[in-house]
Amino acid sequence: MTIATTRTLLTPYTETLEADFVILNCNAINRAQMNGAHSVSSAKKLFQTVLNDSSLYAMAVLDNKNRDYLGHVFLQHSDDGLAELGFIFDRSHWGKGIGFEALKAFLSKACWELSLMEVYATVNVGHQPSIRILEKLGFKQGAVKSDIHGPYYEYRFTSDAVVSETA
Template identity: 45%
Template structure:
């Protein structure tokens, strides 16, 4: 189970018990301040991970996690490249933040490729790298001016 694996959650706040993972899953399904999607393998419909935007009522924050068997295969990049612009458009968000442990180089690279930029010096989260993404289309501004 994705959230119960210590390796999968090494860059987060540690693994959950199965009972706690189920409670978290139920919360995500019913929380109107979270926009979440499961990521499934198109070939065999296997659950690969999930992406979500939390805190829709305040400071929208992107979070994502994939099972370790999918790391290094471009799955996160491909998923987020589709998810972020679509979710921002549908939810009419002007910006997203993501908080990442500095040692999670892979996640930082994925977000940088997508256009997120480091705003850590502006953040209160000193132990984390804080990255931000803004959407010109959603904000009603044209970058083609």
């Protein structure tokens, strides 16, 4: 099912979006806060996972007017019953509110369709743009953790959180 917002369309993935997905994920600037760029080969493998992994609820974000590929949003279910939100947008669309607009619609629809009560997200410490988006969506900062890539925050969202229409 496609989700429409004022400026975006969120649509399920098809094979026709592979090249756009690969380009997005091979770009070092786009993925600077996501543990680095993928190689073409690893991005293609990731795309096949997006298409075929039933634990992923993923959508392509397209421009509502010209259908250009803007980014990728997903929820990944884990074995412990939790769902992790992830997102990446092309750098040419950063700072325009498109990420928040798309994620607000996606998160609402996904929580309802998947009967999710809680979602978490991780963000590198100091990555203010993603922190602002998560907080505007109603996520609350939790633990500070660390892995081989450095320190990161874990944010939590409960489905009873209210996201303001003007946020």
